[in-house]
Amino acid sequence: MAMAALRREGRRFAAPLISPQPINPLRSSISPAEDQAFLGVRSISTQIVRNRMKSVRNIQKITKAMKMVAASKLRAIQTRAENSRGLWQPFTALLGDTPSVDVKKNVIVTISSDKGLCGGINSTSVKISRALHKLNSGPDKESKYVVLGEKAKAQLLRDSKKDIELCLTELQKNPLNYTQVSVIADDVLKNVEYDALRIVFNKFQSVVSFLPTTATVLSPEVVEREAESGGKLGELDNYEIEGGETKSEVLQNLTEFQFSCVMFNAVLENACSEQGARMSAMDSSSRNAGDMLDRLTLTYNRTRQASITTELIEIISGASALEG
Amino acid sequence: MFTILSFKVDMVIVPATTGQMGILPGHTASISELKPGVLSIHDGNDVKKYFVSSGFAFIHSNSVADIMAAEAVPIEQVDPASVQKQFTEFTQKLSSASTDLEKAEAQIRVDVLVALNSALSG
Numbered sequence: 001m002a003m004a005a006l007r008r009e010g011r012r013f014a015a016p017l018i019s020p021q022p023i024n025p026l027r028s029s030i031s032p033a034e035d036q037a038f039l040g041v042r043s044i045s046t047q048i049v050r051n052r053m054k055s056v057r058n059i060q061k062i063t064k065a066m067k068m069v070a071a072s073k074l075r076a077i078q079t080r081a082e083n084s085r086g087l088w089q090p091f092t093a094l095l096g097d098t099p100s101v102d103v104k105k106n107v108i109v110t111i112s113s114d115k116g117l118c119g120g121i122n123s124t125s126v127k128i129s130r131a132l133h134k135l136n137s138g139p140d141k142e143s144k145y146v147v148l149g150e151k152a153k154a155q156l157l158r159d160s161k162k163d164i165e166l167c168l169t170e171l172q173k174n175p176l177n178y179t180q181v182s183v184i185a186d187d188v189l190k191n192v193e194y195d196a197l198r199i200v201f202n203k204f205q206s207v208v209s210f211l212p213t214t215a216t217v218l219s220p221e222v223v224e225r226e227a228e229s230g231g232k233l234g235e236l237d238n239y240e241i242e243g244g245e246t247k248s249e250v251l252q253n254l255t256e257f258q259f260s261c262v263m264f265n266a267v268l269e270n271a272c273s274e275q276g277a278r279m280s281a282m283d284s285s286s287r288n289a290g291d292m293l294d295r296l297t298l299t300y301n302r303t304r305q306a307s308i309t310t311e312l313i314e315i316i317s318g319a320s321a322l323e324g
Numbered sequence: 325m326f327t328i329l330s331f332k333v334d335m336v337i338v339p340a341t342t343g344q345m346g347i348l349p350g351h352t353a354s355i356s357e358l359k360p361g362v363l364s365i366h367d368g369n370d371v372k373k374y375f376v377s378s379g380f381a382f383i384h385s386n387s388v389a390d391i392m393a394a395e396a397v398p399i400e401q402v403d404p405a406s407v408q409k410q411f412t413e414f415t416q417k418l419s420s421a422s423t424d425l426e427k428a429e430a431q432i433r434v435d436v437l438v439a440l441n442s443a444l445s446g
Contacts, residue, residue, distance in 0.1 A: 087392065090382055090392055091392075093382075093384075094355070178394060239354050239355045240352060240354040241354070241355050250355065254355065254357075257380060
């Protein structure tokens, strides 16, 4: 019991009390730090290892809890995201999704999360946005950014500060609903001039797989232009337009509605992907912490046994020196 | 918030901006804007009514109609008493509205409530 207490105090007090060998008074005057450096074999003291084990254990618990929180949030939002897919399917059936359309003014809407610790999804969104930006800038083409979410804002501010038109953060303070998204869509449509809107987000396929996707929404003028040139949109002329005074008025309402529907779905899918990515990130983190804990336990036991052995050696050699 | 309903029916009546429009199989392809009103789905002798806030109806040439609405409420869930109350409140606001924006907002609300009222009674 006393030995254990002495051991806890770093063993520097045990040395002079146990063996009266001439070498020991030397050891007793050395501080614990020099003790370790001088003695080499006994590497780290158990106190330090024990502290590390405590902090790693805490981290493991925290990341496990974060994983469960993310799992429950994912469950809540997943059904909504899957249901909202039906919102834009009729639009795509009618107007088609043409990411290769060539227009003068592109606006890239990047959707990201506000909080971190969610793996690499925000970086992939920003990478794709930058690639789109590069693809769509040339002599008579230009592209601007509209950023949703803190993480993408931080990354894009660094090198594309002048190209960012609008920044929106704290989207998930209240549960996501269509009204909020339609207000955002309204904001974007009013303040930003565009020919094509490209929305970059992470589509949720399953808890472990998220696909970075781009959804393209064209402005009414471009829709008319594409309709005349043929292709998918060429069939648009077969449809009779009812309501509104002119075709362009109805087309404008149509594209605005399309934008808000696609945005709603994109925001929901991105939120799902965020929670899923956070789940897997926290899972690998707690597994990593568990591995680290195992290794530290082994080190701790080895250190403990080594110190017991050296004490025994000291006692026994002291005793045998007395006898012989 | 969003439920996707997809089934085969005999006829659908949608509240287009040009009036109530009935859609039967074989209707010509059309895109119509909807105003707030009652959407009724007829399947045999079964009639289901929903109140839709606004949206679009696409009718494709293969007899598939897509109806997209921002909000759709089954008519049973609409409370007549509160509709009446809001109607009187907003007609009053409309007459006392000063700016154009306020007038437009109040007008929209009154239109929706008139449609709701007629949906409930008719």
